Amino acid sequence: METLIHGEFWTLKELFVLPNEYIVWSIQIVMYPFMTGLVAGAFVLSSLYHVFGVKQLKDIARFALVFSFSLLFAAPIPLLLHLQQPFRALNVILTPHFTSAIAAFSVVFFTYAAIVAGELWFLYRKHLIETYQMYKGKEKKSLWDSLMVILFGALTLGAMDLSEKALHKDEKAIKFLAALGIPVAAFLHGYVGFIFGSVKANALWMTPLMPVIFIVSAIVSGVALCVLTYIITLEIRKFLAAGKAKRAEAHVKIPQIDSADLSVIQLSVRYLVIFLVFAISLELLDLIFRGYTAVKSWDILRSVIYKNDFVPVFVLQYGIGDALPLLLFLLPGFSMRRALIGTICVLFGVFMMRWNVVIGGQAFSLTFAGFMHYQLPIIPHDIETLKEGLMGIIGVFIAPFCFFWVVNKIFPVFVKKAAVAGGS
Amino acid sequence: MTRRDFLKNSALGVGGATAAMLGLQIVNPKELFAAVAEEKGKTRWAFLVDTYKCVGCGMCVKACKTENEIPWEANASRTWVERYVITKDGKRYADSPKAARDGFTNSKIDLGEGHEVEVKAEDIDKAFFVPKLCNQCEDPACVQACPVGATYQVPDGVVLIDRKWCIGCGYCIMACPYGVRFFNPVTHTAEKCTFCYHRISQGLMPACVDACAFGARKIGNLKDPEDPVTKIIKTERVGVLKSDFGTKPQVFYIGLDEEVK
Structure with missing residues (x-):
């Protein structure tokens, strides 16, 4: 199959198409803005409570933040599945070529990830410490308990202060990060729109409206x-x-x-x-x-x-x-x-x-x-049609829910109300 | 660990890492070329296509595929030839089956998806061939789009690709208004015409220029006023493709038609 050009398998050409033209950006590039959009949108929903004080949304806000964090892990997967040389993905970080919109991905993505992780940490600090102390306080520790002591101990980052003053500071930090996160989330997704909107060779994509359309539809999908x-x-x-x-x-x-x-x-x-x-x-x-x-x-x-x-x-x-x-x-x-x-x-x-x-x-x-x-490849017959076919998108769809299941074990969404900051 | 120890160790770690990193240097291709280029600023490669001379034999495509090791059966090519046919009743046809590798040997026009149409010679108003290749633009959209700097412009104007660094994102393929780029099915990296840079930098002609028996393809140095190709570009009426994209293409055409896409 070494003569098949990437994209040839799922592209049907009609009338005059240039010999090298194929649908090179296929289903995973559909998934990529979809997933990042969900990340950004979920974050905006959580910020409605933390920043704008929409009190009724308190529970769903916490849920949205944890879910946004889980989605964050899933967002780069479509990109990796799309790359022809996925093992070179880190080149984007090693030699970013900043005239390219894609080069900013790592910067924007990790900035945003840091903000979400930070907000999550402040939100769950009390819970992390209490869990840590609970495991540590056990008289007979199983191997699992010892692992949990290490995990939660590390997650507390050594900050064990649970005084009223410290918790108040947590809340302030949450509010600050949530507010900071909104423009960054908008930027994260607006920039995805920019990736498309700035391609001058593509008549459909090239419009300055593209980033705005992407941001708004991202919020819609995330909520x-x-x-x-x-x-x-x-x-x-x-x-x-x-x-x-x-x-x-x-x-x-x-x-x-x-x-x-x-x-x-x-x-x-x-x-x-x-x-x-x-x-x-x-x-x-x-x-x-x-x-x-x-x-x-x-x-x-x-x-x-x-x-x-x-x-x-x-x-x-x-x-x-x-x-x-x-x-x-x-x-x-x-x-x-x-x-x-x-x-x-x-x-x-x-x-x-x-x-x-x-x-x-x-x-x-x-x-x-x-x-x-x-023509979307349904049944894969090689690695390409597996990654960039129906199976690939099903995998990407399922991934955030798996991450959510794991993340939820550490940052439980449905905790007793007193256990998280701002809960009492 | 006391706070003092922690700070001390952190400072040591950061300092040590910084010192080690200083030994590394990110090489800027521009500086590198400036240092090694023998004839600094004396060359700007440009291409001249005389469409009146092209007969659509496809020898250029054959030569290109062989020279640049693009799989023979692969439905992509660094260069190709397009056929345009405009009939008396105003119908417009164009095709380039298999990138015209086998030449245009009959009057059937490829409509894609296995369909063909036969156009009789007496129904034709005008028909002509247009060879295409990378335009080695002065402001290349592909270089701008590459997120890792794997595609770059050398000082003599040619745009090259580092196959060892390309991540295969396809953004350059999307960015090129001329559709010259594709994924090499063997290396799985972006691929395109380089004016046969490995040949022209050694004083040889590009494979397609050598293969063209009709002189439809020529290469020249725009910075040399005595170059015959430069003389034609400077003194005759030539056109370029899709100038409205602002990429400043450097492949010049004699006999360009409005129909050419």
Whole structure:
């Protein structure tokens, strides 16, 4: 297979396409902005409570922060799966070539990661110390206990002060980091938009609106995923607790776990709607502007958007992804089930938006006289179609939930209220 | 460990690491070239394509593939030839099957996805061939886009790729307005025409120039006023491709048509 050019397997060429043109940026580059968008959006949701003091969002804010941290680990995976030379990925850090938008990735990413990790640390400092002391205080330590002592001891960073004054300082730090994190999160994702928007060779991508569109849709997707996961996680916990209660003997009392509070969900969804309206407006503005100015590239863009990609653009992205959730959220009689369906639609819509940008941007040739059609590899037959096929994206989709499961063991989202800063 | 010890050890560690790092130096390609270039600033390679002379035989593509070890069967090439056909009823066709490696030997035009169309000679208003290759732009979008500096411009204007440093992100492929770049299926790194830099820097002609029996392809040094190619570029009417991208391409065409994409 050494003669197959990267991208040739999933690219179908129609009419006049240059010999070297293929859909080089495939599904993992769709996943990359989608995942970073979720990271940024989840963080913004958590900041609504910490910075703007939206009190009702306290529980979901903590959840969103932990989830954002888990998503953070998953965000670079699509990039690594996409690289032709993944083992050289560190070259970006060793010799960053700063005229390239991609070169800034490590700087932006690690700055943001440091802020999220810092905020998380302050938020859970009390919990970390208490857990550390609990394990340390055990008379007979198993190997696991000893490991936990080392882990939590290291995580406390030696700061064992739990005085009222220290905890107050923690809260101040959280507020500061959360506020600092908003522009950085926006930058993280705006810059992903810049990666696309600055490609002057691509008629669909090149617009200064691109970073803004990406930021707003990122917030939309992040909030939607948090709301969705929050509802589902609570339902699972409720279900498990109910099962436990059934099995338990009558005299053992199992604490009852409630579903997510509808008012919290409704408030989160309200913020979601605001950003969704922004996102739709910007995307439509871009489309209208292109049609109105109708420069040279418009002929081919029009045939891509209105003809070849009509279903992914207008049915899947604008219809199912934008219009349907707006109806579900805004019509009277809001319910948990509607929140659930609506957020799934929103997530799907944002994914389709990424798809239509990345794949749609390569759906036409540089000649403006030919088309390229993308066929997602379903069943992998080599490493390329495994990484950049359906299996690859399923892996990337699952990864943050696995990370969340691990991170949640250290920074438990559902702790007793007194155990975290600002909880009492 | 006391606080004092901790600070002392940290200072030692940081100091030691810094001292060790000072021994390393990041090499700036520009400085390196300035130091080794014998004839500083005396060369600026440029290419001249006379489309009137091209017959679409594909010998240039064959020579290029062989010279630069691009797999024969691979559907990509550092250089290629396009055929344009405009019919009397205003239909516009263009193709470059297999990058024109085997030449244009019949009148069937490739429409992609296995479709072809036969155009009769009497229906044609005009038809011509256009060879394409890397434009070795003065302001290359690909160099700007490379996140690791693996693609760079040498002082005589040619843009090269370091196959040992390229991470294979494909950003340069996306950034090139001319579609000259692709992933080499063997090295899995970005690949493109270099004007046969290994040959021209040794006083030889690029493989495609040598292979062209009709003189449609020529290379010259823009900084040498006596160079015959430079003379043509300076004194005759030549055009470049897609000048609106601001990359300042350095492949000049005689007989460029509005139809050429």
